[in-house]
Amino acid sequence: xxxxxxxxxxxxxxxxxxxxxxxxxxxxxxxxxxxxxxxxxxxxxxxxxxxxxxxxxxxxxxxxxxxxxxxxxxxxxxxxxxxxxxxxxxxxxxxxxxxxxxxxxxxxxxxxxxxxxxxxxxxxxxxxxxxxxxxxxxxxxxxxxxxxxxxxxxxxxxxxxxxxxxxxxxxxxxxxxxxxxxxxxxx
Amino acid sequence: xxxxxxxxxxxxxxxxxxxxxxxxxxxxxxxxxxxxxxxxxxxxxxxxxxxxxxxxxxxxxxxxxxxxxxxxxxxxxxxxxxxxxxxxxxxxxxxxxxxxxxxxxxxxxxxxxxxxxxxxxxxxxxxxxxxxxxxxxxxxxxxxxxxxxxxxxxxxxxxxxxxxxxxxxxxxxxxxxxxxxxxxxxxxxxxxxxxxxxxxxxxxxxxxxxxxxxxxxxxxxxxxxxxxxxxxxxxxxxxxxxxxxxxxxxxxxxxxxxxxxxxxxxxxxxxxxxxxxxxxxxx
Numbered sequence: 001x002x003x004x005x006x007x008x009x010x011x012x013x014x015x016x017x018x019x020x021x022x023x024x025x026x027x028x029x030x031x032x033x034x035x036x037x038x039x040x041x042x043x044x045x046x047x048x049x050x051x052x053x054x055x056x057x058x059x060x061x062x063x064x065x066x067x068x069x070x071x072x073x074x075x076x077x078x079x080x081x082x083x084x085x086x087x088x089x090x091x092x093x094x095x096x097x098x099x100x101x102x103x104x105x106x107x108x109x110x111x112x113x114x115x116x117x118x119x120x121x122x123x124x125x126x127x128x129x130x131x132x133x134x135x136x137x138x139x140x141x142x143x144x145x146x147x148x149x150x151x152x153x154x155x156x157x158x159x160x161x162x163x164x165x166x167x168x169x170x171x172x173x174x175x176x177x178x179x180x181x182x183x184x185x186x187x
Numbered sequence: 188x189x190x191x192x193x194x195x196x197x198x199x200x201x202x203x204x205x206x207x208x209x210x211x212x213x214x215x216x217x218x219x220x221x222x223x224x225x226x227x228x229x230x231x232x233x234x235x236x237x238x239x240x241x242x243x244x245x246x247x248x249x250x251x252x253x254x255x256x257x258x259x260x261x262x263x264x265x266x267x268x269x270x271x272x273x274x275x276x277x278x279x280x281x282x283x284x285x286x287x288x289x290x291x292x293x294x295x296x297x298x299x300x301x302x303x304x305x306x307x308x309x310x311x312x313x314x315x316x317x318x319x320x321x322x323x324x325x326x327x328x329x330x331x332x333x334x335x336x337x338x339x340x341x342x343x344x345x346x347x348x349x350x351x352x353x354x355x356x357x358x359x360x361x362x363x364x365x366x367x368x369x370x371x372x373x374x375x376x377x378x379x380x381x382x383x384x385x386x387x388x389x390x391x392x393x394x395x396x397x398x399x400x401x402x403x404x405x406x407x408x409x410x411x412x413x414x415x416x417x418x419x420x421x422x423x424x425x426x427x428x429x430x431x432x433x434x435x436x437x438x439x440x441x442x443x444x445x446x447x448x449x450x451x452x453x454x455x456x457x458x459x460x461x462x463x464x465x466x467x468x469x470x
Contacts, residue, residue, distance in 0.1 A: 037303060066294070067256060076292055077245075077252070077254040081254075081255070082338045084371070105430075106430070129252065129253045129460055130238055130240075130241040130253075131253045132245040132248065151254075151294050152305075175431055176369060176370050179427065179431045179432020180424070180432050183227075183228060183427060183432050183434055
């Protein structure tokens with residue numbers, strides 16, 4: 001049976017090892033946004049031995065490119081984008097920099113799943129297409145790097161009770177496989 | 188000859204883009220409500236609940252339903268006896284698109300294919316729109332519009348089967364595409380299938396099939412029967428809302444078919460996420 005947790009980012013090893021696929025997590029605290037264009041820039045900085053624009057250790061990165069905020073709002077609609085585009089970048093951030101969480105939607109490859117086991121990290125699913133609902137849980141947003149990328153810039157977000165489901169845990173399990181097998185009916 | 192003002196087209200396009208980007212289409216909303224009522228999987232039921240809440244918030248607060256406000260796709264039937272005054276029809280649709288995306292606080296999601304630059308000033312704000320024109324008799328103007336997101340477009344596929352593959356070959360190709368897509372296109376999805384014609388004809392038909400009202404019957408009995416078979420087979424995949432495992436994977440299967448070359452059986456599958464933002468209007 002799935003459990004419900006309230007956690008605060010940045011996350012520790014202790015926070016993530018208790019989580020199992022299918023668990024519900026309401027996440028509060030500080031998280032960062034990045035899509036593929038920003039991930040590539042982070043990896044380039046790592047290759048050059050330069051400092052990254054935020055402290056990746058313990059961090060949770062949200063794969064999102066929000067709509068522009070309406071006047072008076074911190075952010076526009078902000079649901080997850082498809083995560084496989086970050087598959088070639090995430091393992092290095094997890095294994096070498098200590099990233100602890102990713103928020104997105106859709107399948108990850110085996111390298112990402114292995115990195116989650118090896119270096120204790122979690123891949124969380126958020127509800128794709130629920131951009132207006134999820135934006136309500138974002139209390140502030142500030143572009144901290146790459147403003148030229150527009151919606152793909154890196155933003156520092158303050159979130160409260162951001163609703164997530166554990167898709168890949170630190171034990172190598174995958175909710176997409178387990179969940180589907182439970183409801184699949186053979187022809 | 189009937190005359191229509193350029194500015195009137197611009198305004199209508201702009202208004203429909205803003206409205207449909209913030210108000211989930213009635214057919215998609217009804218299909219989501221039905222899926223919510225019937226879903227057995229608790230995790231998927233929670234996802235569907237969030238989607239219904241999201242539709243409420245978006246409509247009440249005039250916010251984009253999804254941050255992926257898509258590329259603007261139009262199917263336009265223009266009467267041969269219609270004259271646009273003050274500019275071209277194509278420019279009017281593009282200008283309406285740019286204004287709609289800008290004034291609705293929608294995302295600029297168009298980029299140059301190789302540099303991936305988001306050229307708001309050069310390419311325009313979500314320009315150029317994707318427009319399919321059809322010249323028809325009379326003096327009417329009918330515009331069908333949909334916002335097409337990237338996640339569901341990325342899993343769409345086209346092929347040309349040998350004629351011997353027949354109906355069963357088409358059914359297994361569609362099943363393979365949806366199965367491989369899994370959670371990625373934001374299920375529950377609408378599946379557009381284009382059969383026959385030439386290669387691009389099948390692809391365009393599969394796109395146009397997505398504009399049909401969800402929950403309606405196909406007028407062609409053979410296609411209607413295939414749609415029913417596919418609905419069952421695709422829901423049996425167990426993918427569920429957001430791929431987390433459940434019964435409600437597909438909200439609708441829509442097929443359009445065309446005559447084709449004696450040597451070929453083109454098939455295209457175009458997937459639409461649950462956030463089906465589409466509308467049609469006459470001017």
